[in-house]
Amino acid sequence: MESCLGVEQDLDKAISKFNAINDHTDIVLQDIIEQVQNLKKEIAQNPPDTPLSQTQAMVVSDLAARVKQTVFQMSTEHRELHATVSRVGKSIDKHFIADYGSVAPKAELFCSDINRPIMEQAIAQHIYRQGLEEVGDAVVAESGVTGVERSCEFAALQRCAVALAAGDPGPALQWAEQHAARLEHSPLPFTLHRMQALRLARSEGVRAAIEYAREQFPRHAARHERQLQAAVCALAWVRAGAGPAPRAYRRLLAPAALGAEAAELFVREACALLRLAPLSPLAGAVLAGARVLPALHDIRAKMTHPHVVAAWSDDELPLEVDLGEDGGGYHSVFACPILRQQASEQNPPMRLLCGHVISRDALNKLAMGAKLKCPYCPMEQAPAEARQIYFS
Ligand SMILES: [Zn+2]
Structure with a gap:
């Protein structure tokens, strides 16, 4: 900064x-x-x-x-x-460090014949996820990558989010209507209706907004009482010549900020409901990379020390970095809760029938012949019923 x-x-x-x-x-x-x-x-x-x-x-x-x-x-x-x-x-x-080469000595791996198509695939997938089909088509045609999903569920969500950020809650409201039953405990429907009411107040007048509010707000009155009161009060300052609004209502009366906030909430809630990752693999990797770079840069002198080089395995960073909660915290590594060891190809994580996951070594140790008692829940099952888990 x-x-x-x-x-x-x-x-x-x-x-x-x-x-x-x-x-x-x-x-x-x-x-x-x-x-x-x-x-x-x-x-x-x-x-x-x-x-x-x-x-x-x-x-x-x-x-x-x-x-x-x-x-x-x-x-x-x-x-x-x-x-x-x-x-x-x-x-x-x-002011900025131009050469990050020293902290990413293996960056040229991205250009190898094996990894380059994977990178291109991730880029194309990211573009399609953003709902930019035409751009994605051009990337796919020029790079010749295959296996990219053109229409994905996230793209539809992204379109709703873009409309929200531009001040139009219409598409997002339609989506919320379709998923109303599952959004019962979510703040999303109220946020969208509030945005629509304030939008109506600006475009068609306060009367239209109040009619809309009368129709939509009662359902949310119990859960969002204070916010609902604030929204109705804010309507008083929508009229031309109403003068500057008190501080408490300014956020509600700033359409751009309200739209951006609603778009963020929409992506978060919709992704949670549909069990989608809010970030594409590419965006996640870039976010994680951006967070880890300063730390790596600080210790770059130590990283070239022979002991560190020897201890630094190929697929692991030499330090732990907190990737935060906003989409950065992926678990690509599994540590067995029984043996407290990191899983590897020889000792992969295994999902038991009950849903608990332990390493294969732990599973073999715990298995008594054809029977296995889960150390957590303690459901009885056959070791053969456990399935290997793959992180991608
Ligand atoms: Zn269990």
């Missing part, structure tokens, strides 16, 4: 200088144009083919000299502006 602020200062300087030059140039140019036009009019008043008088000739040559001088000044100012702009580039180089 400090880096961003550092660059922002230089960027602000460049922008204000640019604007100042722009304004100044506009005035100077306008002035010159007027002078030329006035002179042109004056000369046009002479009968055709009349030679210029001595005074007129002097005025013309004076003006020509002034135009030349102005153009010269403008080009000098423009050159100076270039220096300010290039300072922003230098500021970016100074």
